[in-house]
C-alpha cells in the first residue's frame with residue numbers, strides 16, 4: 001500500500017495515529033543504473049499527528065538497496081535509514097510552503113515520500129566496497145581482479161593524437 005487515507009482517520013487536534021505500512025518502492029535510477037529495494041516490500045512506521053492548523057507526518061524506515069557498483073558494475077548493496085517529517089496545513093488557502101507535496105485529497109502518498117527520502121539518504125556513490133578500484137578507463141578490465149597500469153600506451157603518440165582529436169571535436 002502506498003497511499004494512506006488521512007481523512008479516514010478523523011483525528012482531532014492533539015490526537016496521534018500510528019500505522020505500520022508495507023511499501024513497495026519504485027526502483028531508483030541513478031547514472032543509468034537501476035537500484036531495487038530488497039526485499040521488495042519495505043516495512044515503514046508512519047505517525048500522523050493532528051495539530052491546530054494542520055497535520056504532522058513522521059516516517060521511519062530501513063531498507064536495503066541493491067544494484068551495480070558505480071565503479072566496477074559488480075553487485076553492490078547498502079542499507080538506507082530514513083527518518084523524515086512533513087507538515088501539511090489543513091487550511092486549503094494556506095501558503096504553498098505549508099502544504100506537503102505528498103498530500104492530496106486527504107491522502108498521503110507514503111510510497112512517493114519514502115522513495116524520495118531513500119534517494120536523499122544515498123551516498124554520492126554506491127560501491128561494492130569502499131576501496132573499489134573500478135574498471136580500467138583504457139581497456140575496461142576490472143582493476144579489483146587485475147590491478148594494472150598502461151604506462152606505455154599513455155605516452156604512445158597514437159593516444160596523444162586521439163586526445164587532440166577529442167579536444168578538437170565539436171560538441172555533440
Ligand SMILES: [Zn+2]
Pocket residue numbers: 069070071072073074127128129132133134
Ligand atoms: Zn566496485
Ligand SMILES: [Zn+2]
Pocket residue numbers: 136137138139140141148149150
Ligand atoms: Zn587496462
